Amino acid sequence: MDRIIALIIFLFSYTLLITEKVNRTIVAILGATIMMIFGIFDNHIEAIKNYVDVNTIYLLMGMMIFVSVIRKKGLFEYLGIVTLKIFKKNGFLLYFGLTFMVALMSAIIDNVTTVLVFIPITLAITDSLDVDPLPFIFGEIMASNIGGTATIIGDPPNIMIASAAGLNFTEFFLTNGPISFINLFTMQIITMIMFKKTLNFKIDQEKVKSFDPHSAIGNKKDFIISWFLLILTLLMFIFQHQLEMESSTIALFIGFLALLILDKDEVEEILKEVEWGTILFFFGLFIITGGLVETGILKDFTYFLAKIAGDSMRSFAMMLIGVSGTVSGVVDNIPFTATMIPVIKNLQNINPETFGNLNPLWYALSLGACLGGNFTPIGASANIIALAMLKQFKNEEISFINFFKYAALIVSVNLIISAIYIEFILI
Template sequence: MNDWHSWAAIAVFICTYALIISEKIHRVAAALGGAGLMLAIGATDDVSAFYSEESGVDWNVIFLLMGMMMIVGVLKKTGLFEYLAIWAVKRARAKPFRVMAMLMVITAVASALLDNVTTVLLIAPVTLLVCERLGLPSAPFLIAEVLASNIGGTATLVGDPPNIIIASRAGLTFNDFLIHLAPLSAILIVVLIAMCRFLFRKTFVYDEERAAEIMELDEREAIKHPRLLIQGLIVLTLVVAGFVLHPVLHFEPSVVALLGSGLLVAVSKVETGDVLKEVEWPTLAFFAGLFVMIGGLIHTGVIKEVSNALADAIGGNEAGGSMVLLGASAALSGIVDNIPYVATMGPITHDLVNQMGGAPDHVMWWALALGADLGGNATAIGASANVVVLGIAERNRQRITFWEFTKYGLIVTAVTVVISAGWIWLRYFALA
């Protein structure tokens, strides 16, 4: 990295990241300012920032979010989320920890079938209503669900975008992920629920009076527009089917989400302007700025240098190398978005696997997937789902700060990565 652009890009990224952490200015302003500086110093250019698949804005993520936000905006008008909130609380007998555990399991399972961003977009409104009904702070519940979504998304090929990249590079199938990662994901969810019982113990205050009021409610009365609900659920079902059938249809999730949102707006009588008001525009702007900044690091070769150094450290040692790859991927994915990181590490891991004479389902691929997916829990901007939930919380005046999320995320990441290291060692070396 002798080029001054590389060092300037690193300086811009570190300063911007420090501003986001300090919260001296709004994270959207920091990200857009950092993106502007990357363009100004020549670390990237307009073509690389806006058109490059490797180092530009990931428009698939942006339009996936926009499309799903529009669908969720329509469903909010039907009363569906109020219905689900009352139903969930009644099934959990209004006990706060039971409610949290139920929502976490639902989130984890849904994240394995959908992508984790779509899942939190659907679950967050329900959570806000549940907490309002029970008189509880929503931040612990939202944080717990994001952590569960990132862990649940680890289980399948479609659960987290890095998994799709890894599957394409390694030639892995949906069943390969189920066999190798789904059992571990289930174990980690159980561990997470147990940890949340301790981490958020001060939150679980049972209000007998509120509980009694909710138990007397009829959730069916919450549905305000049955016709619109049916239309919305049909479209949502089609969208989910489109996500699951991605390997067959070859439609990107963003295309499916945009088709679904367009269809729902067209067939319903909801005003387009009202639907667009439900889109979290600041969140989308934050993502765009973040992508441009990370693109500057890719364009100048910074991430490539880091990846090459990691490859040199691994060498031909399978056991030690898998542990290094797991830990380094977790650490780096908490700082930069795991999508460009995995895209950069994919070819390098492929070469390492070939040098080791490994099969397509070699342990190195699972170490990369686990590190990238679980590392996303480490910080408030480590994964797309984290940023989305922080945006939803802020819009509903339930702001979650960077450190409020990160202090829990770091603990969960450390524990889950250590357990994953033990899983890798036992399954692929000790018991192989």
């Protein structure tokens, strides 16, 4: 009975999220609490501990505070003007440059931090040019998730997969890196065709020359401190495994350090700028998807897939990349990856001859789980944050349906290319 109730609540919640008839935060929190009221979880406190990814929650809080503080110091406007001067020829080159930079950064640090840094820079650029920011934000969302597939540290599922499979950083990058760049280039071509009318603009070279990056600087001392804090943040994220620190610890430390140094007298104002609705939405969504794990629905689903694939490495790999890509668009890819890992490991016990080398399956799971996050506006944390910032700073939105309409083709092509890569290169 619990399974039926959990599935009904999950499906009803996602229907409301897709139709956007009710505010998404209300949907997520009510869905989560209704699951608790109906006894889906034996212990509510344990459910929160087990299924709410507090690392993500605290990461968002810390980085939102950090971004709010240094945004007022002119750093993002400065970087925006410098970026514009580099990619100053036309809208297509600017788009290509920004999405490439986002993908590259996402391979080094987590996707959420990447979009939190780049979205304000992008909005500063589009404001100065008086052009529509939507294609740029959409492209950067796609690029952040694609870039995250390249390395072990690029996306949480990759960390889990590499740990379970015993894959090192170099081995993982040499395998997933090439296909990530192919997928990125494919995405850029498709999106530039989709948004050709919006991106087809010449940038006034004289106007660009008139832009002075130093004009964005208000207080020089605060500006220099902002630079220092930004560089410190990036270095801490890049070397977080050597430092043995969680992303959330770094984000909270850097966020409140920036607040102390630069805006200690405006704490209340800065805290008001945090997207608390988005954070609560994440909280509820974690609980809702956790209900599928708690009742065993997700586990049974993965074993069902394994049974369908039979004894063929090729069939299982193709099925895995397709299903993980689709499921990750609606269910957080972390619990899905967690349930698939023991399934893949067990294949060697079932059929050691066929599944002697599991590496193709590990990479299929990685590519599917990470790329699938691009399917919907709630498919990955970076998507939700980027769109929340667009709403916060520009009061513009991309509806669930419109996002999916554009994303479906891109993700489908990326998954097909990835499947071909695994078929002919890895198997």
